[in-house]
Amino acid sequence: MNILEIRNLTKKFGDFVAVDNMSLSVREGEIFGFLGANGAGKSTTISMIATLLRSTKGDINLLGKSITSHGKFAKTNIGIVPQDIAIYENMTAYENVRFFAGLYGLRGALLQERTEEALEFVGLGDKHKSYPKNFSGGMKRRLNIACAIAHRPKLIIMDEPTVGIDPHSRNYILNSVKKLNEMGCTIIYTSHYMEEVEEICTRIAIVDHGKIIAEGTKEQLKAIITDTKDIWIGIKANESLSIEHLKQIPGVIAVRLEENTVKINSKGEINNLNKIVQQLIKDQIEIRSVEEQAPNLETVFLTLTGRNLRD
Amino acid sequence: MLKDMNWLIRKTLNNTFRSKKSWLVYIGLPIVGVLISMLLYGNTNGGVLRVGIVNMDGDQAITQDAIRFVEGLSKVEITLTDEKTLNNDIAASKLDSGLLFEQGFAASLREGKPEHLNLVSVKGAQVTVYVKSLLQSYIGNVAAIGQTAQGDQAAFDALYSEYRQHNFKLTAESVKDTSNMKAMTYQAIGFLITFMMFSSVNLTELILKEKENRTFLRLLSSPVSARTYVLSNVIVNILILLIQIVLTLFMMKTVFKIDSGIPYGQMIPILLLFALAAIGLSLLIVAFAKSSSGAGALQNLIITPTCLLSGCYFPAEIMPDSIRKISNFLPQHWLLDSVDKLQSGTAFGNLSLNFAILFAFAAAFALVAIYRFGRNNDTRLFV
Numbered sequence: 158m159n160i161l162e163i164r165n166l167t168k169k170f171g172d173f174v175a176v177d178n179m180s181l182s183v184r185e186g187e188i189f190g191f192l193g194a195n196g197a198g199k200s201t202t203i204s205m206i207a208t209l210l211r212s213t214k215g216d217i218n219l220l221g222k223s224i225t226s227h228g229k230f231a232k233t234n235i236g237i238v239p240q241d242i243a244i245y246e247n248m249t250a251y252e253n254v255r256f257f258a259g260l261y262g263l264r265g266a267l268l269q270e271r272t273e274e275a276l277e278f279v280g281l282g283d284k285h286k287s288y289p290k291n292f293s294g295g296m297k298r299r300l301n302i303a304c305a306i307a308h309r310p311k312l313i314i315m316d317e318p319t320v321g322i323d324p325h326s327r328n329y330i331l332n333s334v335k336k337l338n339e340m341g342c343t344i345i346y347t348s349h350y351m352e353e354v355e356e357i358c359t360r361i362a363i364v365d366h367g368k369i370i371a372e373g374t375k376e377q378l379k380a381i382i383t384d385t386k387d388i389w390i391g392i393k394a395n396e397s398l399s400i401e402h403l404k405q406i407p408g409v410i411a412v413r414l415e416e417n418t419v420k421i422n423s424k425g426e427i428n429n430l431n432k433i434v435q436q437l438i439k440d441q442i443e444i445r446s447v448e449e450q451a452p453n454l455e456t457v458f459l460t461l462t463g464r465n466l467r468d
Numbered sequence: 469m470l471k472d473m474n475w476l477i478r479k480t481l482n483n484t485f486r487s488k489k490s491w492l493v494y495i496g497l498p499i500v501g502v503l504i505s506m507l508l509y510g511n512t513n514g515g516v517l518r519v520g521i522v523n524m525d526g527d528q529a530i531t532q533d534a535i536r537f538v539e540g541l542s543k544v545e546i547t548l549t550d551e552k553t554l555n556n557d558i559a560a561s562k563l564d565s566g567l568l569f570e571q572g573f574a575a576s577l578r579e580g581k582p583e584h585l586n587l588v589s590v591k592g593a594q595v596t597v598y599v600k601s602l603l604q605s606y607i608g609n610v611a612a613i614g615q616t617a618q619g620d621q622a623a624f625d626a627l628y629s630e631y632r633q634h635n636f637k638l639t640a641e642s643v644k645d646t647s648n649m650k651a652m653t654y655q656a657i658g659f660l661i662t663f664m665m666f667s668s669v670n671l672t673e674l675i676l677k678e679k680e681n682r683t684f685l686r687l688l689s690s691p692v693s694a695r696t697y698v699l700s701n702v703i704v705n706i707l708i709l710l711i712q713i714v715l716t717l718f719m720m721k722t723v724f725k726i727d728s729g730i731p732y733g734q735m736i737p738i739l740l741l742f743a744l745a746a747i748g749l750s751l752l753i754v755a756f757a758k759s760s761s762g763a764g765a766l767q768n769l770i771i772t773p774t775c776l777l778s779g780c781y782f783p784a785e786i787m788p789d790s791i792r793k794i795s796n797f798l799p800q801h802w803l804l805d806s807v808d809k810l811q812s813g814t815a816f817g818n819l820s821l822n823f824a825i826l827f828a829f830a831a832a833f834a835l836v837a838i839y840r841f842g843r844n845n846d847t848r849l850f851v
Contacts, residue, residue: 188476229691237689245684247483259475260690304686 160185160343167217175201177367189349190358198367240317251285258307275307295326314345333457351455365462391446396456476700498716501659509652520566528574565589578617653728658780665746667703669767672750677759709743730810735743741826745799755840799829
C-alpha cells in the first residue's frame with residue numbers, strides 16, 4: 158500500500174518552476190531516498206508534503222487522504238526532521254521534546270512516556286536535564302530527531318539529518334533510521350551523502366530541475382548505466398593535472414578530482430585506459446594506482462544529471 | 469484550538485520568566501517608572517516654595533513693599549539675587565520660581581497700570597499659582613490706588629500711606645493639594661506607556677526569533693496553525709501588559725501613596741485599551757521587520773520619539789503648539805488626554821471619543837499587520 162502519492166505536483170514562484178509536474182509514490186514501510194543537488198526541488202516538495210507550502214497544481218495524498226482537505230490529519234501523521242536544527246536552546250532536552258510532542262495533543266502520563274522514549278531512542282536519555290547549548294553538533298541533531306518522532310508519526314521526513322556531524326553520531330543516526338523503519342515507520346530520507354542513501358534506502362528517486370528523472374531500487378538505478386564504467390586513478394600530486402585533456406579522450410563522459418584520486422566515468426564499450434594513462438604521464442602526473450569500479454549511485458547521479466550531488 | 473493555544477501560552481510564559489532579565493524588564497521597570505515620578509515631583513509636595521527675587525527697580529518704596537509682601541507669605545522663602553544667577557538657580561532646581569521687578573514697576577503702579585513684573589519657573593503652574601494669585605491681589609490693590617489718584621502723586625502717597633497702615637488681611641484655609649499628585653500620576657502613566665510599548669515589541673519579536681532559529685517551521689509542521697500561534701503570542705502580550713498595569717497602579721496607590729484620583733475600574737480598562745493599540749503596533753513592527761534586530765531598530769525609531777512627542781516624559785503643555793498638534797495622531801496622546809480629563813472631573817462615559825480613537829488605532833495597526841503577515845508568510849525562508 159502506498160503511504161504517500163504525489164500526482165502531477167507543480168510549484169511556481171513567479172516564473173520560476175521549482176517543482177515541475179512531479180509524480181511519485183512512497184510505499185508503506187520503506188526508506189525512500191530523495192536525491193537531488195541544491196535547488197533541484199527537494200525542499201520545496203518536502204514543504205508541500207508537510208503542508209507548509211501550497212502547490213500551484215497537483216495532488217498529494219497521505220494514507221489515501223488529500224492533504225489539502227485533511228491538513229490536520231496529514232500533520233498528525235508526519236514527523237519532520239528539518240535540515241537546520243530547530244530546537245530551543247533555553248529549554249532542556251526533555252522540555253524541548255515534551256513541548257513539540259504536546260503540539261500533537263499528547264498530555265499527561267502518555268506525553269511523559271513518549272518524551273522519555275524518544276530521548277532514549279536517540280541516546281539522550283541520560284541528558285534529559287541538559288540544555289542544548291552544551292550539546293555537540295551530533296547531540297543536537299539527535300535531539301532534532303527526537304522532537305520529530307515523539308508523537309509516533311507514520312511518515313518521517315528527514316532532510317539532511319547528518320550534515321556536519323562526527324562519524325559516531327552519523328552512525329548512531331543511520332542506525333536509528335533503520336530501527337525506526339523496523340518499528341513500522343516509513344521514511345523519506347534526503348542526503349548529500351550518497352553512501353548513506355545507498356546503505357539505508359530501499360528505493361530512491363533522483364530529482365533534477367523539479368522533475369523525477371529516475372526512480373527505483375539501487376539495483377534498478379545502477380542497471381540504467383551498465384553502458385558506462387568508472388575508472389579511479391590514484392595520483393601523487395594534482396598540481397599539473399589537466400581535466401580538459403582527459404575529457405578530450407574518446408569515450409570519456411565525465412572527470413572529477415577528489416583529493417588525490419581522479420574519478421573518470423567512461424563509455425563501457427570503448428577501451429581507453431591506455432590513452433588515459435598515457436595522457437597522465439604526458440602531463441607529468443605520477444600514478445599510484447588504477448582501479449575499475451563497479452557502478453554506484455554517485456555514478457548514476459552524475460550520468461543522469463551531468464553534475465555532482467554536492468554541486 | 470484552545471488546547472493548543474493554552475500549550476503555547478504556557479511555554480512562552482515559562483520561557484520568558486525563566487530569565488531574570490525578563491523579570492527586570494517586564495515587572496521591575498514599571499515600578500522604577502513610579503519611583504522616578506516620585507523623585508521628580510515629590511520634592512514639591514508640601515515643602516517651602518523657594519522664590520528668587522531680582523530687583524531692577526532700585527529703592528522704590530512700592531517695590532520694596534511688594535518684595536516684603538512676598539517674603540511675608542506663608543511657606544515662601546525668598547532669595548535676593550541677580551538675573552543671571554536666578555536663571556542658573558532655577559535651571560539647577562535650587563529655586564522653584566523667580567520674580568523679576570523690572571525698572572519702572574513702581575511707576576507703573578502709580579499710574580494704575582501694573583507692568584514690568586515677570587514670574588519665571590520651569591515647574592509649571594503648580595509652583596507659580598500660589599505666589600502669582602496672592603501677588604496679583606496685592607498689586608491690584610496698589611494699582612487701584614494709582615487709578616484713583618489719577619496721576620496726582622501727593623494723593624497717591626496719602627492713599628498708599630493709609631493703605632500701608634492697615635494690615636493686609638489674608639485668611640488661609642487648608643485644602644488638599646492635588647496638583648502634585650496629578651503631576652506624579654501623569655508622569656508615572658507616561659513611563660508606564662513607554663515600558664508597555666517596549667515590552668509588547670519584545671514579546672511580539674519572539675515570532676521573528678522563532679523564525680530565525682527555525683522552530684517556527686516545526687510549529688507550523690505540527691497541527692498548530694500560524695493563526696493560533698500568533699494569537700497565543702497576543703494573549704501572552706495582553707497578560708504581561710495587564711500585570712504591568714495592575715502592578716503599577718497598585719504600587720502607586722498602596723505603596724507610594726500616589727492617589728491618581730481615578731478609580732481602578734476606570735483606569736485599568738482605559739490602560740488595557742491602550743495596551744491593545746501597543747500590541748497592534750508591535751505586530752505591525754514585526755510584520756515589516758525582516759529580522760529581530762531590524763524589529764529592535766524600528767522599535768527605537770518609533771517608540772521613543774512618539775512617546776516624547778505625546779508627553780510621556782514631560783508635560784505636553786510645555787511643547788510648542790505645532791508639536792502638540794502632531795501628538796493628536798499618536799495613541800499615547802489619547803491615553804494621557806483621557807487620564808488628564810478623568811483627573812479634571814470629566815465623567816468616564818463622556819470619554820467615548822478617546823476610547824473610539826484608541827480602539828481605532830489598535831484595529832488599524834492589527835489589520836495592516838495581518839495583511840502584511842499574509843503577504844510575506846513564505847515558508848521558503850524557513851525550510
